[in-house]
Amino acid sequence: MHLISLPLPPSARAATPAGPSPLPDPTGPGVERLPLSTLAGQQVVIEEAFDGMAAATDTEELLEPDLAFHRHIAEATNNDLMAYIGNMLSLALRESILLSSQLPNTHELSLPRHQAILTAIRNRDPLGARQATLVQLQETGDDLSNVLSAKGIVDLA
Template sequence: MTSQPPQRRKSSHNRIVQELGTQIVSGHFKPEQTLPLESTLCEQYQVSRSVLREATRVLGAKGLVYSKPRVGTVVRPRAKWHLLDPDVLAWLMQSTPHSEFFNTLAGVRKILEPEIAAMAASTATDKDIALIEAAYEGMAGAQTHEQLLQADLDFHRAIAEATHNDLLAYMCNMLSLPLRESIAITNRRPDIQALSLPRHKAILTAIKNRDALGARHASLVQLDDTRVALDAVMNVLTPL
């Protein structure tokens, strides 16, 4: 097979990663199942073995597959997947019913966000608080759903960064994609600003007052409201 130009090679590589990754995460290829032979995949995608192997190495780095001597490329168990990898998260969101995925996300948020808010109330500097407040003002002044969405994301990111815990901030950043999708859905609720702003203001006020207990409680209240909003919007989108 003749060598491909760099741009086509990169495009072919990305296509293989996206398609095989989606098929693995969606369950088309089951854990411990062997992917089709290299020769079959090369023919299917019209690529060289080197391009295919580059793509499978990327999938391996994401925890989705491993190479087994004399067997081939094998799908790893779900527990081995790097679920915070942006691509894996995106494929998971695409292939999982929204209600199921957001239930999982809600559980993670309920563990992380109240404790992050409580920690921020103790560790935030004046500059951190100013950034959180600026994000809140952005929410209050938003004229479009996209502006409201971005300001809301900025609000949560600023609180995470105010903990001055790099690992927590990193984890929150890795969850920004599903969080964006979740907020985009809750923002479809009528009068979203009037309903949502007081909840966020309570978190901001508690952090400004260095009230860790109050920040934790305000975050829990906001997450409960998010759950109600998600249920209401999802019921409209997927009526019985």
């Protein structure tokens, strides 16, 4: 069985007991411990969700494929806890998508970031997937800060 391996940064290694962690990195898609044969099967549904996102012309059409993209990545970790957490976060993700979509061109700007995550998964590049995910999280946070600040609600920065 071929596995993808992602080395931990020194700060995480110091805080981690010997041996692999039973939990995937919550900032990345968790492909680092996934058997390649399992990932190949999950990649199809992740790609279908991305294709739905790319075909969307408005927020309503974008919402379900975007949620499915993230849900399928969490499920692809083959970690029941990660899949459960991903499912529990879907409501927050839904609200995040609805809020950030209030900005002009959000869909056009976020699609390449999702593409980068998908490309890293296709290439079996867990470090690239993690980096692309961190970029997506940062940009989404910035988008949400802009929307909420414009409404006078809060500044997340």
